[in-house]
Amino acid sequence: MSEVSEENSKKAEDVKSEANEYFNKQQYDQAIDLYSKAIELNPNVAIYYGNRSLAYLRTECFGYALQDATKALELDKTYVKGYYRRASAYMSLGKFKLALKDYETVTKTRPNDKDAKMKFTECQKMVTMLMFQKAIAVEDNKKSIAESIDLDSMAIEDEYSGPRLENGKVTEKFLLDLMEHYKNQKKLHRRYAYKILLDVKDYLEKQPTLVDVTIPSESKFTVCGDIHGQFYDLMNIFQLNGLPSTTNPYLFNGDFVDRGSFSVECIFTLFGFKLLYPNHFFMARGNHESANMNQMYGFEGEVKAKYTAQMADLFTEVYNWLPLCHLLNNRVLVMHGGLFSVDTVTLDEIRKTDRNRQPPEEGIMCELLWSDPMPSLGRAPSKRGVGVQFGPDVTKKFLERNKLDYVIRSHEVKADGYEVAHDGKCITVFSAPNYCDSMGNKGAFITMQGHTMEPKFTTYEAVPHPPVKPMAYANSILSLFS
Missing domain, CATH: 1.25.40.10 (Tetratricopeptide repeat domain)
Structure with missing residues (x-):
């Protein structure tokens, strides 16, 4: 001593x-x-x-x-x-x-x-x-939950008055009705919920790990960070910035669910827009789109409470196919977590990364989902215990190697909803205001024009929500650890 x-x-x-x-x-x-x-x-x-x-x-x-x-x-x-x-x-x-x-x-x-x-x-x-x-x-490894779903056996009851898919498809009317339905704390029929999940899985399976996004010169593009089951704040984003459409494209950068107790409402709204505007609405995987996190932080419990354990397992299959990052106009790379433990990673390596699995504890996939920037040079062990912390020199080398302007990431609460770090080359955006009803932070989203790709920040406060506390569906064991 x-x-x-x-x-x-x-x-x-x-x-x-x-x-x-x-x-x-x-x-x-x-x-x-x-x-x-x-x-x-x-x-x-x-x-x-x-x-x-x-x-x-x-x-x-x-x-x-x-x-x-x-x-x-x-x-x-x-x-x-x-x-x-x-x-x-x-x-x-x-x-x-x-x-x-x-x-x-x-x-x-x-x-x-x-x-x-x-x-x-x-x-x-x-x-x-x-x-x-x-x-x-191990025994069921070869069995797909998706293949075991029988939609025809899920009859629509006469008393169901909620939104309905038209010929099995998501339409603009369906989504408008769905959002109103959710605001009134009502539930989407299980048949439609399962259909959306199966269709999203079918679409995502055909997508690459790194998605290239083209933003036309005069067009606006919006990037949102973590939502974490805060459905009413998600609705506020659409109120402030307009609903997604072919002329108002969005990218949601992971952590759609967990902690907030309206995660089911968030994910079906987002997946609905993904199906309606597949080329103008993008979703990246976050570290909370994983079985382990969902089991502890509420999403699994919420799905079981509102639907079934089978649906919770199906979500795990769907999340495994979410892309890990997006490349905007070949200039800006967007991922949920951050950069890497080595300087040699290229965009081609990211493209070749196998994502159809639960996140590993090291390597490219892990670091894309878990890493964080830090102000000092070099690298350090992660404050989270997973991924790495990376300094401005690491960001600079990565951008130079891959001929990029800057990176956008999410994953961390920020008082103003965003933070510009590493000489403007590493931007954090976090879109869940007053996170967990306790942090007092603002939320933010980023907009940019295709020709300049210059980030503009919009910040906002939390809006009221029904009296269901965050973590209401979290694993009860978490309440023991405080």
Whole structure:
């Protein structure tokens, strides 16, 4: 341990107390800065790392949360909250067996701790269930959910008064009716929902991993970031910027679902526009279009509540075919996460990437979905525990190698809904305002003209929504990890 003066020890305690106040006000970034200051003054106190770990968990920096919890335990092996924090980070990263190991440690050292025992039991159930699902998946690997759907067996009841496909096709009228139907908190008939999913899957299977998009010289093009199940904010985007059409094209850049509790409404609206305007409405995969994320953060639970477990599995098949990125006018590359752990990646390599799978834990596909920019040069381990962080020099080399102007990505909450970084060459856009009803951020979207490709930013506040809280359908085990 480092030697620390009595004066610095006292200062560190004062700073920690101030950090706790910011944490309690949900101002997590300020809290993290102050916990870091306390650690600089006195790096020997486990609770400083433990508190910062929890703040990182709240800002979804799961990799940093894991590091801090581990450091806290190095300093004090009896610091029980350290095991809790580390288990939460492992859970968020889908590393359930490692989370279970931490809870096992707590239950052994504190056999009378009922809270720890409950969390250990719930985590054990999750590990057992996942092992069972994995065993079934191996047996069913060759079976397609899509092929097992029998639309003809899904009769339309006489009392159903909602929107209807016309001759099995999405029309403009259908989508207008659907959005009104959803605003009134009503449900699309399961037959039409399944039909949309099957048609979208059929279309996406024929698309490349990297989609080339041509924007005519005088035309406007809009790029939106994360929506995260915030349907009423999605409707506000269309109110502000116009509905998608052949003259008003859009690209939605991943994370359509999870966390927000109107994810079903968001995804069927977006997939409807994809079918209606396939050459003028684009959708890229985000890190939340994956089975693991959907299982934890609400989408799977929401689909099961509003439809069936079979439909949740079908969504997983459909998401596997979503493109990973879009190239606008051969000048701007748009992906959900970010750039790569090596400097040699080319557009051709991206085009050749096999995307029909669950995201791996490393490589091009993983990094396109998970990476984040950072202000300093070079690369660093990801604050999320997946992907990498990349600096302005990495962006510059990638753009030069591939003859591009700049990149657009999403994936991160920003106070103004967007951020321009790396000398204007790396732009973040995030379109879910007041994320999870708690972050207080604005949302934003980007518009550009084909001839200049210069990004223009529109920001907006959150709009009211019905009284269903975010994460209402999330896996109940998440509520244990706080």
